[in-house]
Amino acid sequence: MxxxxxxxxxxxxxxxxxxxxxxxxxxxxxxxxxxxxxxxxxxxxxxxxxxxxxxxxxxxxxxxxxxxxxxxxxxxxxxxxxxxxxxxxxxxxxxxxxxxxxxxxxxxxxxxxxxxxxxxxxxxxxxxxxxxxxxxxxxxxxxxxxxxxxxxxxxxxxxxxxxxxxxxINAKSKVHLLETMVNRNVAKYSAALGRIKARLDIMNEDDFHKLIAVDFTIYTADYEAIEGLTLLNTELEPVKATPFAERFIQKGILDDPDVQAWLRRPSESIKYGTTAATLSADVPIIMFSFFINKNSEERYQVLALLNVDQLIDSDYLGYLDAYAAYVEISKNIYFSLNAQNKFYPDLNALMAEYDHFIVEPIQFMNRLNFKMYTYIEDYSALNNxxxxxxxxxxxxxxxxxxxxxxxxxxxxxxxxxEKLYTTAHFDDLTGLMRRDALTEKIKELQKQRKTTAIVFLNLDGFSAVNNSVGHTLGDQVLVMVARRLEAHAARAEAISRFGNDEFLLLYCDISEEDLIVEVTQVMQALAEIYPLGEVDVHLTVSAGIAVSTQGEANHKLILQQADIAMDYAKQQGGNQLSFYRSAMDERHQRMVEIRGALQKAINNGDIEVFYQPIHGLSDGRIAAVESLARWKNDDRYISPAVFIPVAEQTGQIHQVGELVLERALNDMRDNPEFADLGVSINFSPQQLQQTGFVRKLSAKVRNKGLLPEQITVEITETVMSEKGSIEGILKALMAEGFNVAIDDFGTGFSSLSYLSRQPANIIKIDREFTFDTEVPGQKRSLLEAIIKVCMELDKRVVIEGVEQEGLIHYLQGIDEVFVQGFYFSKPLPLAELKAYVNAHKTS
Structure with missing residues (x-):
């Protein structure tokens, strides 16, 4: 439609x-x-x-x-x-x-x-x-x-x-017009016949017969309706008749029993009558009759035959043509008064001919009552x-x-x-208020000089989840987040989706204590599992809070402060609540500067790759190297501990990771010094959870003429907390031939029992476990236990951060242990690494 x-x-x-x-x-x-x-x-x-x-x-x-x-x-x-x-x-x-x-x-x-x-x-x-x-x-x-x-x-x-x-009304008018015309004409002819009767009644027998012949001739000539006249004797035999009357009699109409009965009925005045026989004749006839009072044995009566059609004035027939009028003479005689010589023997036959009619009573000569059926013959007036x-x-x-x-x-x-309003004010996906609408709400409350609080929420690691499970399921997570916010942020004046994975809560006139209680409940609700069919997603949230007093009216400032507080919570490891403090401004400004300078370095290709050797203690050879991102800004290197967290928070880690991967693969392909070396490359959770990560990495490695066995995908232990979304990727990497290393083991969520289920073949033990292990004690026993479990699980062990000679002497007593640290070498640029590798080959 x-x-x-x-x-x-x-x-x-x-x-x-x-x-x-x-x-x-x-x-x-x-x-x-x-x-x-x-x-x-x-x-x-x-x-x-x-x-x-x-x-x-x-x-x-x-x-x-x-x-x-x-x-x-x-x-x-x-x-x-x-x-x-x-x-x-x-x-x-x-x-x-x-x-x-x-x-x-x-x-x-x-x-x-x-x-x-x-x-x-x-x-x-x-x-x-x-x-x-x-x-x-x-x-x-x-x-x-x-x-x-x-x-x-x-x-x-x-x-x-x-x-x-x-x-x-027109039909009824016709009825009564016909009634009037017929009555008028019948009265006229009755008067004329009455005059004949009056003269004949006083005539002697001889003059009677002479005069009647003269009157018959005169009256049939002078009165057009009188078709014929006849004189009947006592036996109803014609004594004298005009030509029309003779023909009428010859047809045997007078022999009709109904006519005979009517003629024999005595009457002192003029009587009227008609039958089916008289009406069905060639000329429809109504009979007038009167007896002659003579002192003789014979009782004469004069029968006048009047043409029914002549009783209606012809000048009116055109007006009457739209209707057909039928007089019910008797139950078996329905005669038309429209000069059409039509009659019907019963009412059903008449009804079958016409659709619409009226029935109107009429009276002739104030003595005879009839029904007049008037039918529509011409519907022109109604149809027009x-x-x-x-x-x-x-x-x-x-x-x-x-x-x-x-x-x-x-x-x-x-x-x-409404749709435009909804689109302009509410998010299409979650139905929550949009950024601009929330801004207007804040301005409105601040104009009312109310104390407002902004809670800036950011989902920790959502980008990695989105890349892993796909945007469709990622959108489902955002919708579930919105519903949880609506359910648990009960006192919030407004809830807004501020960005992709950013949400804002607006509070008005709430104490700090009550605000902390509610935001904590919200964070706990958001940290619950998000079931997505076959995949369960776990997320945490970082929250920054900024409060404006009644005297402040800068909505942009309070939003910026809440954002700064949220960034601070992120920098502290995420999954935290942080109130804005003025001291955070400098830190935030520094982060903004780093982000801008880092992007410039990425665009200009200023990110360098250094390599730190990994040595085997049993023979001292270089077994592998770890590629590390280095950024030189204004003639000095920025510590990775400074710019990597910023890159992870801003999403720039994807670009940094791609640069490091491309440089490392090119170095392996172009330099023979890497022929016998494995290269470990660090990947962030966001990179791992990109759609098609394993397929794309494998294709890139093979396109460079390298084998997956030469590459070690290195991830931090904290990534392993994303069990549902990460395990499958790591298993696919190992099935493809890549090595998988867990970095900083012991600092995160792993346990010794967890190692048996971990899809990794290399465990890199954090330097925290090597402090004070040069001498016997609990720390040495713990380190030995970890190494033993790893080896029993057929996992290679790399000890990180080795700097002391005493630790080297102790570790040399353990078979198949690899070490990485400043004791052997700091991270080196490519040229120095090549020299370092060649020197170890000759030695």
């Missing part, structure tokens, strides 16, 4: 079609209860019931989900609807053919059928194309739409009623009115369409405005 208009507009329009059916049902009920339309209905009550049923059906009809191949059905429905609309309109504007589908002689009913059929097809089409169930128009909009439809259709209905009532009045319906529907699109446009604009 969105091909033509929006889904929301389609739903509202669908609701409008339901209203149309219910309004039609209501109007049909109103018509039945309060209007008595004799001629024809505007909305037949059965049609109202059908409309009500269809309205209920559309109301409960669920959206129809068709497969894509069945979608053309919707277009078929549209074409069918348009074809039916054309079909109805052709019959409304042309000559209606009531044998066609849903076409009615009553143009109002045809217009209604057109509307109901088209509405149903449109509503079903909407259901085919549109799978939404609810119309988004508000209550007021829906009520306005219903009132518009009710008013429009009510006006059409009322106009139709007025037209039908006018036609009913229906053509005009149907415009009310279509204008109503057009108005509903326009109103629907107007309300839908308003709705869509409001939704778009």
């Amino acid at each position: 969105s091909v033509f208009f929006s889904r929301t507009a389609a739903n509202t329009l669908y609701l409008g079609f339901i209203y149309v059916y219910f309004v039609v049902a209501i109007l049909s009920l109103v018509e039945k209860l309060f209007f008595s339309l004799e001629l024809m209905p505007i909305i037949p009550f059965p049609s109202g019931l059908v409309a009500f049923a269809l309205g209920l059906l559309l109301l409960v009809l669920k959206p129809v989900t068709f497969p894509q191949k069945a979608k053309p059905l919707g277009y078929v429905l549209i074409v069918t609807g348009l074809a039916l609309l054309a079909h109805f309109q052709i019959n409304i504007w042309g000559e209606p053919n009531t044998r066609w589908l849903w076409i009615h002689a009553n143009g109002f009913i045809t217009s209604l059928n057109a509307l109901l059929v088209l509405s149903l097809l449109c509503a079903v089409t909407i259901k085919v194309f549109n799978t939404e169930e609810r119309a988004h128009a508000g209550k007021v909009a829906r009520r306005i739409m219903f009132v518009m439809i009710l008013l429009g259709f009510g006006l059409w209905h009322l106009s139709g009623i007025k037209n039908v009532e006018r036609e009913t 009115a229906a053509k005009t009045e149907q415009g009310i319906i279509w204008f109503t529907l057009i108005f509903v369409f326009i109103y629907t699109f107007a309300t839908d446009s308003v709705y869509l604009l409001r939704k778009q405005s």
Whole structure:
């Protein structure tokens, strides 16, 4: 449905079609209860019931989900609807053919059928194309739409009623006009015949017969309605007759039992009569009869045969042509007064000929009561009115369409405005407040001179997790973080996602003690496991807090201070809470400077690689070297202990690591001194957890013409705390042929029992374990135990930070131990390393 208009507009329009059916049902009920339309209905009550049923059906009809191949059905429905609309309109504007589908002689009913059929097809089409169930128009909009439809259709209905009532009045006017004309003419002819009777009653027998012949000739000539006259004797035999009367008698009409019975009925005045036989003659005849009072044995009566057609003035026949009027002479005689010589033997036959009629009582000569059935023969007047009045319906529907699109446009604009507001103020992923929206909130609170506190949260190691599990699962973690913040930061005025893995909590008028309690609870909640299906992620969070007093109004300053406090917590190892102190500014400024200078060095390729030899004590040979990043800035080297933490915090560790890796591999490829040496390269957790790390590293090594066996991937022991996300990577590295070394063993989370499960074949024992081991004691026993366990697990052991000769003498007593430290050599640039290696080869 969105091909033509929006889904929301389609739903509202669908609701409008339901209203149309219910309004039609209501109007049909109103018509039945309060209007008595004799001629024809505007909305037949059965049609109202059908409309009500269809309205209920559309109301409960669920959206129809068709497969894509069945979608053309919707277009078929549209074409069918348009074809039916054309079909109805052709019959409304042309000559209606009531044998066609849903076409009615009553143009109002045809217009209604057109509307109901088209509405149903449109509503079903909407259901085919549109799978939404609810119309988004508000209550007021829906009520306005219903009132518009009710008013429009009510006006059409009322106009139709007025037209039908006018036609009913016209039909009744015809009845009474016919009644008046017939009565007037019958009275005229009765008076004329009465004059004949008066003269004949006083005549003697001889003059009687002479005069009657003269009167018959004169009256048939002077009165056009009198077709013939005949004188009948007591035996009802014709004594004298005009030519028309003779033919009438020859046809045996006088022998009809009904005519015989009527003629024999005594009457002192002129009587009137007709039968099926007289009316079905070539000229429809009404009989007038009167007896002649003579003092003789014979009892004469004069029978006058009047042409029924001549009793209606011809000047009025054109006006009366729109209607067919039938007088119920008897239950088996229904005779037309429209000069059409038609009569029907029973009412059912008459009803079968016409659709709409009225029944009106009439009286002839104030004595004879009849029923007059007046039928519509020409619907032109009503259909012309229906053509005009149907415009009310279509204008109503057009108005509903326009109103629907107007309300839908308003709705869509409001939704778009809300979406823009939501997009501008709330994060798409987490639903939390955006940075700018939070800034406005802080400014608002500070204008109210309220004490505000900002808690700046940063997820420790999230970048590595994101690179490891992928951005989709990483986004799931962020969503879970947002929900935990909403659940546990109960007193926060606002919660915001400030950056990728940065969140802010805004507090107002809260004591430091209460703030510490709540933030601690938040940090504990965020440190719980994040289940991601087959992978469980563990994260910690560093929090920095800055507080502004009532007199301060610099929102940028408080945000910067919270950021500085968070950076300080990071520098202290993370997973900590730190309040901003002014002394942190210098430290933070220093970090910012280092970050900027480091990036410049990375861009300029100023990061150097030094190598520190690793010696075997059993033969003193150089077994391997460890590559180490060195940064020379302004003619002096910056300690790795200074810039590496900054690089890890800022994400620059990826670029530093890539530089070191590329330089080390190139040195191995280009210098024969590395032919028999293994090279240990340090990798940060962020590097390890990059998507496809193992595959990319293996391809890079092999592209340089090297073998994975020549490379040792060195990681710190603290990385091993990320068991779920790291173990698989280390196992994949070893399966590929790389060596894996755990650096600084003993300073982090590892235990001796943990070594057996660790995917590493080299253990580098931190120098902390070598202090005071030159002499027997507990420290020596602990070191020996660690070395023994490692060797039993078939892991090579490297002792780090060896500087004392006494320690060398002690370690020489242990087989297969390797040492690294200033005792042999400090880290060397490439040229010095080559000289160092060559010197050891000759010695």
